Amino acid sequence: xxxxxxxxxxxxxxxxxxxxxxxxxxxxxxxxxxxxxxxxxxxxxxxxxxxxxxxxxxxxxxxxxxxxxxxxxxxxxxxxxxxxxxxxxxxxxxxxxxxxxxxxxxxxxxxxxxxxxxxxxxxxxxxxxxxxxxxxxxxxxxxxxxxxxxxxxxxxxxxxxxxxxxxxxxxxxxxxxxxxxxxxxxxxxxxxxxxxxxxxxxxxxxxxxx
Numbered sequence: 001x002x003x004x005x006x007x008x009x010x011x012x013x014x015x016x017x018x019x020x021x022x023x024x025x026x027x028x029x030x031x032x033x034x035x036x037x038x039x040x041x042x043x044x045x046x047x048x049x050x051x052x053x054x055x056x057x058x059x060x061x062x063x064x065x066x067x068x069x070x071x072x073x074x075x076x077x078x079x080x081x082x083x084x085x086x087x088x089x090x091x092x093x094x095x096x097x098x099x100x101x102x103x104x105x106x107x108x109x110x111x112x113x114x115x116x117x118x119x120x121x122x123x124x125x126x127x128x129x130x131x132x133x134x135x136x137x138x139x140x141x142x143x144x145x146x147x148x149x150x151x152x153x154x155x156x157x158x159x160x161x162x163x164x165x166x167x168x169x170x171x172x173x174x175x176x177x178x179x180x181x182x183x184x185x186x187x188x189x190x191x192x193x194x195x196x197x198x199x200x201x202x203x204x205x206x207x208x209x210x
Contacts, residue, residue, distance in 0.1 A: 001041060001048065008079045008095035016093045017102070018079060025050065025072075027057060027081075031102055031173030034059060035069070048074040057083065067091075102173035106155035110135065113154040113166050113186065121191055121207040130184075130191070130207060137168070139179055150179050154186075163187075181205075 008018040017028040027035035037054035050072040056065035070090065071082035079095040101108075117132040127141045136149035151171035156164075168184040168191075170177070177196070178184055184193040189209075194202040 004048070004050075004074065007098050007100065009098040009100060010093055010095050014104075016081065016095065018081070018095055025052065027069075028102070029057075031175075032059060034066075039072075044073075046075060050074070103153065103155055103169065105158045106167075107158060107161070109154050109156055109166060117154070117168070117186070120210050122210045124206045124208060126205075128205065128207075129210075135171070137178065139181075152178065 004020045005022070006020065008020070010016060015030055017031075019026040019028070023038050023040070025035070025037055025039050026033055034057045035054065037052050039050045039052045042049045042051055052069055052072055055069045057067045057069065058065045067083045067085045069081065070084050071080065073080050077096065081093045081095065083091045083093075085091060099105075114132075114135060117137075118134075120129055120131045122129050128139070129142060129145065130137055130139050131145055133149065135152055137152050138146050138149045140146045152168050153171050155167050155169060157167070164187070166186040168178060168186065176182075178193075180195055181193045182196055182202070184191055191207040192204070193207070194204045196202050
């Protein structure tokens with residue numbers, strides 16, 4: 001059923017997401033894939049029931065499932081998921097079709113802004129640097145840069161498109177931070193970001209291109 005194809009998310013809160021393509025269903029939780037399975041379809045009155053081949057929800061590299069899918073069906077243009085958790089019992093989510101990507105309500109602007117970012121940027125208040133190379137970034141101090149590069153994407157939030165702000169985020173939608181930093185914002189020719197600190201205020205930083 002082609003009408004099932006596409007992405008589904010709840011209204012008003014963030015977390016669950018379902019992507020359907022043909023007879024393949026992918027469940028995600030905050031950008032992390034927790035289930036990929038084939039399914040068949042049965043009609044039950046006004047319900048379109050998705051009979052999943054696999055019912056277990058688990059995080060990557062976890063052997064044990066954290067929940068099982070009890071029900072999965074579409075009714076009145078709403079995808080209903082009923083999950084069973086070992087401790088808390090049943091949980092129900094209602095999802096509708098969305099145009100959001102896994103990164104949220106954004107437009108990817110790599111073609112426009114990755115060329116602007118290329119090269120090294122230095123913090124205005126310390127020797128901390130970040131260096132962009134293609135679609136990756138690495139961090140360090142002056143000439144001592146960390147070897148590991150992080151793949152990134154650059155996005156603009158559609159609801160805030162008029163501001164011109166561009167956000168640099170991890171290419172993995174499951175990751176909230178970019179290495180040690182929170183989201184990095186390109187605004188007015190500078191980069192602003194912060195280092196989260198447990199039990200204290202974040203450490204805010206500004207970087208200029210050198």
